[in-house]
Amino acid sequence: MKVGIEIHQRLDAGKLFCNCPSVPAEGDGASIYRRQRAVAGELGKIDAAAAQEFVRKRQFLYEAPMNASCLVESDDEPPHDMNPTAIDIAVEICLLLEAKVVDEVQVMRKTVIDGSNTGGFQRTSIVGLDGKLRTSRGEVGIPVICIEEESSGILGEEGGAAKFCLDRLGMPLIEIATDPTIVDGEHAQEVAEKLGGILRTTGKVQRGIGTIRQDLNVSTEGGARVEIKGAQELKLIGKMVENEARRQKTLMGIREELEKRFGGKVDFGYQAVDLTTIFENTGSKLFKGAIGKGHRIFGMRMPKFKGLLGTEVGEGRRFGTELSDYAKMNAGVAGIMHSDEDLSKYGISEKEAREAEMKLSLE
Numbered sequence: 001m002k003v004g005i006e007i008h009q010r011l012d013a014g015k016l017f018c019n020c021p022s023v024p025a026e027g028d029g030a031s032i033y034r035r036q037r038a039v040a041g042e043l044g045k046i047d048a049a050a051a052q053e054f055v056r057k058r059q060f061l062y063e064a065p066m067n068a069s070c071l072v073e074s075d076d077e078p079p080h081d082m083n084p085t086a087i088d089i090a091v092e093i094c095l096l097l098e099a100k101v102v103d104e105v106q107v108m109r110k111t112v113i114d115g116s117n118t119g120g121f122q123r124t125s126i127v128g129l130d131g132k133l134r135t136s137r138g139e140v141g142i143p144v145i146c147i148e149e150e151s152s153g154i155l156g157e158e159g160g161a162a163k164f165c166l167d168r169l170g171m172p173l174i175e176i177a178t179d180p181t182i183v184d185g186e187h188a189q190e191v192a193e194k195l196g197g198i199l200r201t202t203g204k205v206q207r208g209i210g211t212i213r214q215d216l217n218v219s220t221e222g223g224a225r226v227e228i229k230g231a232q233e234l235k236l237i238g239k240m241v242e243n244e245a246r247r248q249k250t251l252m253g254i255r256e257e258l259e260k261r262f263g264g265k266v267d268f269g270y271q272a273v274d275l276t277t278i279f280e281n282t283g284s285k286l287f288k289g290a291i292g293k294g295h296r297i298f299g300m301r302m303p304k305f306k307g308l309l310g311t312e313v314g315e316g317r318r319f320g321t322e323l324s325d326y327a328k329m330n331a332g333v334a335g336i337m338h339s340d341e342d343l344s345k346y347g348i349s350e351k352e353a354r355e356a357e358m359k360l361s362l363e
């Protein structure tokens with residue numbers, strides 16, 4: 001197993017590119033509507049994701065509180081010089097992590113298309129390289145330490161626009177990424193705690209909920225590399241790593257079993273079939289509601305999968321849940337149910353289930 005941790009910690013300093021304090025919104029402010037337009041970057045190319053977002057013509061609404069934002073946050077004034085206090089704290093953290101501090105801090109930009117940054121990009125700078133953390137199980141490398149600006153926090157949707165508040169935008173963050181030499185959950189826990197301890201000993205980092213975020217990269221042998229985003233509870237890091245490892249191991253076991261059943265490569269050559277007519281007079285509230293909205297019900301045969309969909313891959317998660325999440329994300333369906341489940345809990349009658357099965361086996 002290989003695990004890497006990436007920590008984002010807010011520094012206890014004013015904003016990175018203006019003179020605003022890093023405090024929550026309070027009192028009066030302005031509301032600003034914006035659209036973002038995709039433009040070519042330094043290499044003359046338009047970012048594909050940005051272009052797609054532009055096509056969606058997304059509108060953004062920014063709340064700009066007077067006490068915690070100025071024209072820099074709303075992208076109406078060029079950024080000022082980088083906050084020297086924030087750089088000092090970042091350098092101190094680099095030294096504590098035995099990293100080489102760079103000769104010159106260069107500001108780069110990362111495209112951000114979700115509106116959380118008014119400029120359409122996030123500014124980030126490398127401060128230290130090749131750091132390390134000593135642990136009970138050997139050294140863990142820290143290849144890069146960056147200082148970057150926090151995004152604005154999303155408040156929700158208003159009149160078709162995504163609504164953000166600019167109080168958080170531009171607060172200084174330090175980003176510490178380890179190399180993937182962490183060996184298991186317990187080790188990940190130790191690394192996270194040690195890094196957290198080093199950050200706090202400076203006495204110059206913000207404390208409290210939301211001021212530290214940790215992303216985990218977990219990969220097991222033969223499995224995929226999975227990123228777990230935004231872990232805020234330090235105490236749970238070890239458990240999250242173990243759960244993810246268990247999930248990947250179980251999924252690989254299912255793959256092996258399927259390869260055995262298929263006698264080699266898993267061939268899934270069946271098409272989805274429209275079953276809506278079977279459920280026209282259904283007693284299932286779920287289906288009735290969906291059909292009433294003009295949605296359709298599709299079915300698919302899954303030969304040789306019998307008994308596998310109910311396999312537990314984690315706490316309260318089954319293989320069926322994994323497939324369902326994947327289908328929701330990639331095919332836009334509202335959800336999936338399968339015949340290894342008790343279909344009566346969805347109000348589907350035995351007769352309907354039989355008819356569906358028959359129609360599918362004829363295709």
Ligand SMILES: [Zn+2]
Binds near residue numbers: 073
């Ligand atoms: Zn400002």
